[in-house]
Amino acid sequence: MDEKKLMEKIKKGDIAAFGELIEMFQKPLFYFIWGKMKDRDTALDLTHDTFLKVWKYRNSYEEQGKFKSWLFRIASNLIKNYIKKHKRNVPLYKNFEFEDTKQEDLEKNDLADKVKDVLYKIPEKYRLAVILRDIEGKSYKEIAEILEVAKGTVKSRISRGRKMIREKILSDSKNLEGI
Numbered sequence: 001m002d003e004k005k006l007m008e009k010i011k012k013g014d015i016a017a018f019g020e021l022i023e024m025f026q027k028p029l030f031y032f033i034w035g036k037m038k039d040r041d042t043a044l045d046l047t048h049d050t051f052l053k054v055w056k057y058r059n060s061y062e063e064q065g066k067f068k069s070w071l072f073r074i075a076s077n078l079i080k081n082y083i084k085k086h087k088r089n090v091p092l093y094k095n096f097e098f099e100d101t102k103q104e105d106l107e108k109n110d111l112a113d114k115v116k117d118v119l120y121k122i123p124e125k126y127r128l129a130v131i132l133r134d135i136e137g138k139s140y141k142e143i144a145e146i147l148e149v150a151k152g153t154v155k156s157r158i159s160r161g162r163k164m165i166r167e168k169i170l171s172d173s174k175n176l177e178g179i
Contacts, residue, residue, distance in 0.1 A: 003067040010058050022051055025068070028146050029075055031136045035128040036079050038120050046082060050075045068145060118168040126161030133158050 009017035029050060034043035053074050061070055119127055132138045144151045
Protein backbone atom coordinates (compact mmCIF):
# COMPACT_ATOMS: atom_id res chain seq x y z
CA MET A 1 0.00 0.00 0.00
CA ASP A 2 1.33 3.47 -0.80
CA GLU A 3 2.00 6.07 1.86
CA LYS A 4 -0.95 8.29 0.92
CA LYS A 5 -3.44 5.47 1.51
CA LEU A 6 -1.65 4.55 4.71
CA MET A 7 -1.84 8.15 5.92
CA GLU A 8 -5.58 8.22 5.20
CA LYS A 9 -5.98 5.18 7.47
CA ILE A 10 -3.58 6.60 10.07
CA LYS A 11 -5.59 9.84 10.22
CA LYS A 12 -8.56 7.66 11.22
CA GLY A 13 -6.47 6.13 14.02
CA ASP A 14 -5.49 2.85 12.34
CA ILE A 15 -2.55 1.52 14.38
CA ALA A 16 -1.86 -1.36 11.95
CA ALA A 17 -1.45 1.12 9.08
CA PHE A 18 0.92 3.14 11.26
CA GLY A 19 2.99 0.00 11.90
CA GLU A 20 3.14 -0.63 8.16
CA LEU A 21 4.28 2.96 7.56
CA ILE A 22 7.02 2.56 10.18
CA GLU A 23 8.20 -0.65 8.50
CA MET A 24 8.30 1.16 5.17
CA PHE A 25 10.37 4.16 6.31
CA GLN A 26 12.24 3.12 9.45
CA LYS A 27 15.55 2.15 7.82
CA PRO A 28 15.93 5.08 5.41
CA LEU A 29 14.92 7.49 8.17
CA PHE A 30 17.36 5.96 10.64
CA TYR A 31 20.27 6.15 8.18
CA PHE A 32 19.36 9.71 7.28
CA ILE A 33 19.45 10.71 10.96
CA TRP A 34 22.54 8.62 11.70
CA GLY A 35 24.33 10.31 8.80
CA LYS A 36 23.72 13.66 10.44
CA MET A 37 24.17 12.72 14.11
CA LYS A 38 27.02 10.18 13.81
CA ASP A 39 25.77 8.48 16.98
CA ARG A 40 23.74 5.29 16.62
CA ASP A 41 21.85 5.54 19.92
CA THR A 42 20.86 9.15 19.32
CA ALA A 43 19.80 8.26 15.78
CA LEU A 44 17.60 5.45 17.11
CA ASP A 45 16.02 7.81 19.65
CA LEU A 46 15.38 10.51 17.07
CA THR A 47 13.95 7.96 14.62
CA HIS A 48 11.52 6.86 17.31
CA ASP A 49 10.68 10.48 18.17
CA THR A 50 10.05 11.24 14.50
CA PHE A 51 7.43 8.51 14.26
CA LEU A 52 5.83 9.70 17.50
CA LYS A 53 5.52 13.16 15.92
CA VAL A 54 4.02 11.64 12.78
CA TRP A 55 1.34 10.00 14.92
CA LYS A 56 0.77 13.11 17.02
CA TYR A 57 0.47 15.43 14.00
CA ARG A 58 -1.06 12.95 11.56
CA ASN A 59 -4.08 15.17 10.97
CA SER A 60 -1.90 18.09 9.85
CA TYR A 61 -0.41 16.09 6.96
CA GLU A 62 -1.58 17.53 3.65
CA GLU A 63 -2.04 14.83 1.06
CA GLN A 64 -0.92 16.90 -1.93
CA GLY A 65 2.61 16.98 -0.49
CA LYS A 66 5.00 14.05 -0.58
CA PHE A 67 4.83 12.06 2.64
CA LYS A 68 8.56 11.30 2.52
CA SER A 69 9.38 15.02 2.40
CA TRP A 70 7.09 15.69 5.37
CA LEU A 71 8.64 12.82 7.35
CA PHE A 72 12.22 13.89 6.68
CA ARG A 73 11.37 17.53 7.46
CA ILE A 74 10.08 16.40 10.88
CA ALA A 75 13.32 14.43 11.40
CA SER A 76 15.46 17.41 10.33
CA ASN A 77 13.67 19.68 12.79
CA LEU A 78 14.15 17.15 15.60
CA ILE A 79 17.87 16.93 14.76
CA LYS A 80 18.23 20.72 14.86
CA ASN A 81 16.37 20.91 18.17
CA TYR A 82 18.46 18.10 19.64
CA ILE A 83 21.72 19.80 18.69
CA LYS A 84 20.54 23.17 20.05
CA LYS A 85 19.35 21.58 23.30
CA HIS A 86 22.52 19.61 23.93
CA LYS A 87 24.95 22.25 22.62
CA ARG A 88 27.75 19.81 22.33
CA ASN A 89 29.77 18.16 19.64
CA VAL A 90 28.12 14.99 18.48
CA PRO A 91 30.62 12.10 18.59
CA LEU A 92 31.96 11.10 15.21
CA TYR A 93 31.67 7.40 15.80
CA LYS A 94 31.08 4.92 18.60
CA ASN A 95 33.49 2.01 18.62
CA PHE A 96 32.17 -1.42 17.77
CA GLU A 97 32.98 -4.36 20.00
CA PHE A 98 34.76 -7.26 18.35
CA GLU A 99 32.89 -10.53 18.65
CA ASP A 100 35.58 -12.69 17.01
CA THR A 101 39.26 -12.15 17.72
CA LYS A 102 40.75 -14.02 14.75
CA GLN A 103 43.49 -11.95 13.10
CA GLU A 104 41.62 -11.85 9.76
CA ASP A 105 38.47 -10.60 11.43
CA LEU A 106 40.40 -8.00 13.39
CA GLU A 107 41.96 -6.71 10.17
CA LYS A 108 38.56 -6.56 8.47
CA ASN A 109 37.09 -4.75 11.47
CA ASP A 110 40.07 -2.38 11.51
CA LEU A 111 39.48 -1.50 7.87
CA ALA A 112 35.74 -1.11 8.51
CA ASP A 113 36.53 1.21 11.43
CA LYS A 114 38.86 3.26 9.21
CA VAL A 115 36.21 3.55 6.51
CA LYS A 116 33.53 4.57 9.01
CA ASP A 117 35.85 7.06 10.66
CA VAL A 118 36.74 8.62 7.31
CA LEU A 119 33.10 8.49 6.21
CA TYR A 120 32.22 11.05 8.87
CA LYS A 121 35.01 13.36 7.73
CA ILE A 122 33.71 13.83 4.19
CA PRO A 123 31.04 16.45 3.41
CA GLU A 124 27.52 15.51 4.46
CA LYS A 125 26.01 15.46 0.97
CA TYR A 126 28.50 12.76 -0.08
CA ARG A 127 28.34 10.91 3.24
CA LEU A 128 24.55 10.55 3.14
CA ALA A 129 24.60 9.24 -0.43
CA VAL A 130 27.33 6.70 0.38
CA ILE A 131 25.56 5.53 3.56
CA LEU A 132 22.24 5.09 1.78
CA ARG A 133 23.87 3.15 -1.08
CA ASP A 134 26.66 1.14 0.54
CA ILE A 135 25.29 0.55 4.03
CA GLU A 136 21.54 0.71 3.49
CA GLY A 137 21.64 -0.85 0.00
CA LYS A 138 19.17 1.60 -1.50
CA SER A 139 18.78 2.02 -5.25
CA TYR A 140 19.83 5.23 -6.97
CA LYS A 141 16.17 6.06 -7.50
CA GLU A 142 15.32 5.60 -3.81
CA ILE A 143 18.30 7.71 -2.76
CA ALA A 144 17.26 10.44 -5.19
CA GLU A 145 13.79 10.49 -3.62
CA ILE A 146 15.13 10.54 -0.05
CA LEU A 147 17.66 13.29 -0.71
CA GLU A 148 15.34 15.08 -3.15
CA VAL A 149 17.95 15.37 -5.89
CA ALA A 150 18.29 14.00 -9.43
CA LYS A 151 19.42 10.40 -9.97
CA GLY A 152 22.55 11.64 -11.79
CA THR A 153 23.41 13.81 -8.79
CA VAL A 154 23.14 10.75 -6.54
CA LYS A 155 25.52 8.76 -8.76
CA SER A 156 27.98 11.64 -8.80
CA ARG A 157 27.86 12.10 -5.02
CA ILE A 158 28.38 8.38 -4.40
CA SER A 159 31.31 8.27 -6.80
CA ARG A 160 32.93 11.38 -5.32
CA GLY A 161 32.24 10.22 -1.77
CA ARG A 162 33.86 6.83 -2.38
CA LYS A 163 36.84 8.54 -3.99
CA MET A 164 37.25 10.87 -1.01
CA ILE A 165 37.14 7.90 1.36
CA ARG A 166 39.75 5.96 -0.65
CA GLU A 167 42.06 8.97 -0.90
CA LYS A 168 41.78 9.75 2.82
CA ILE A 169 42.51 6.15 3.85
CA LEU A 170 45.50 5.96 1.48
CA SER A 171 46.75 9.32 2.72
CA ASP A 172 46.41 8.26 6.36
CA SER A 173 48.22 4.97 5.63
CA LYS A 174 51.13 6.79 3.98
CA ASN A 175 51.37 9.21 6.90
CA LEU A 176 51.57 6.29 9.34
CA GLU A 177 54.37 4.64 7.33
CA GLY A 178 56.55 7.69 7.84
CA ILE A 179 56.36 7.43 11.64
